[in-house]
Amino acid sequence: MGKLKAIILAAGEGTRMKSTISKVIHPMLGKPMINYAADAYKNGGCDEIVIVAGDNMEALKLAVPDALFAHQAERRGTGHAVICAKEFIGDDDTVFVAYGDGPLIRAETVRDIIACHKDSNAAATIVSCVFDNPFGYGRIIRKNNVFDRIVEHKDASEDERLIQEINTGMACYNGKQLKKALAQLKCDNAQNEYYLPDVSLILKNEGEVVNIYVGSDPMDFYGINDRVQLAEAANIIKMRVNNSLMLSGVSIWDPANTYISPDAKVGRGTIILPGTIIEGKSIIGEECEIGPNTTIKNSSIGNNCAVINSILESAIVHNKVKIGPFAYLRPDSVIMDGAKIGDFVEVKNAVIGKNSKASHLAYIGDADVGENVNFGCGAITVNYNGKNKGRTIIKDNAFIGSNSNLVAPVTIEKGGYIGAGSTVTKNVPENCLTVARARQENKEGRAPKWDE
Ligand code: UD1
Ligand code: CA
DSSP states (O other): OOOEEEEEEOOOOOGGGOOSSOGGGOEETTEEHHHHHHHHHHHTTOSEEEEEESTTHHHHHHHOTTSEEEEOSSOOOHHHHHHTTGGGOOTTOEEEEEETTOTTOOHHHHHHHHHHHHHSOOSEEEEEEEOSOOTTSOEEEEETTEEEEEEOGGGOOTTGGGOOEEEEEEEEEEHHHHHHHHTTOOOOSTTOOOOTTHHHHHHHHTTOOEEEEEESOGGGGOOOOSHHHHHHHHHHHHHHHHHHHHHTTOEESOGGGEEEOTTOEEOTTOEEOTTEEEETTOEEOSSOEEOSSOEEESOEEOSSOEEOSOEEESOEEOSSOEEOSSOEEOTTEEEOTTOEEEEEEEEEEEEEOTTOEEEEEEEEEEEEEOTTOEEOTTOEEEOBOSSOBOOEEEOTTOEEOTTOEEESSEEEOTTOEEOTTOEEOSOBOTTOEEOOSOOOOOOTTOSOOTTO
16 A cells, blocks of 8 residues: 655745745744645645755755655756655655645645545546636646646647636646656756646546546635735735634634734633734633733743733743733743733743742743742842853742842742842841841931032
8 A cells, every 4th residue: 555645846946035045934923834735735644745845955854854855956847846756656655746835725625635536546636726817827728628738827828828727736646657757758848847737648648547626715726926925825824723713712802913823722711912923832721811912932821811912932831820011931931820920020941939929120030939939129030140050049938029139049948038129149048037238327417408
């Protein structure tokens, strides 16, 4: 039994993007374009994903680490690109060829095309669609209603250019016949390229059956060539994600202004306010209020939390936590149940224990903070001496007075109480009151009298 393999062509230069990075790794809702295609073929039932890459090979390997790769050193057409991947094509394999710049294809459409191919006795099933504006696309020429050939726009006659049924570029082939036809490809056409669609003509001429699957939704086959189309496609993905979340019980005040990655999860009863961006594999629990103007990247948030006007990156937030407004949780921040991280508080690589509070204007970096700790306004951990980072340990029920500096490495034991304005450089024992600041002097009658 052969395998079902997707070969995704992505060696093109994408000149119209006018970009220093490869077209297919441009992000859409924080996720590279190529990953949308790769996910659709994987979720549509393909056992293996083979990507044909050019100079963009390294970037593509980073974006899709579990794919297999073929290299096309010189861009000589879509047929040539598939030839570059021929070592991956087994005689018994079914091969689904597609393009990396088509991120809107849905897994259910892929599954449907594959089923249609397998149910037929065809050597190839090409995928067409009827487009209102077929300009630029290859056209499907039928004879007696069955496949005759595909003609590229540049090679088409005026009459042929009136045809609205276009070649989407997707097709399913039986491995053996595909390889046989690839060996016979020629480049005698307007662009002097090896055209993949000619494979179907070669197969037909050899008496093989070439089937046509007519796609019902043109959106599935939307190709991206420039940044206007990139934004249009990202908008379509955004609405698909938002609609599916709303139908599952998430409220979104303004779907047009809410950007959620398809890989993120949001629980029922959660309300998302405008200007919210949720990227990567973020997970948000139930009954939360997120936003407005909040960015959450690769983070997880429990149930019943509020995150207002804040930025979270690779942070873990447990339940009943209040974040913001204007808080910044940097990587490896862990906020336990019932804690509060208020306005202008930055947390980095630190654990904030249950019910602890940093209500305003604080920096907590490289720290382990216990339960019920109060971290006063303007207090900071001094975690960097210019060369090394040190850790601050604050145990349960400690009270850190306003405007304190905790110079790491330093430990405040349970119930330690730091007077406001202290600069703490030595460990503080349990239940100890520590005052580390210059004593106040009152000089009677010495205030300046400016009006004399
Ligand atoms: C192709 C089809 C056309 C179809 C259209 C659908 C051919 C000859 N024509 O035209 O019938 O209507 O797509 O969008 O196939 N690529 C490589 N290596 C190459 C050339 C292309 O990897 O040497 C990749 C590109 O990165 C791109 C894809 O193949 O992802 C399509 O190539 P492109 O040049 O855009 O083909 P079209 O002219 O759009
Ligand atoms: Ca194209």
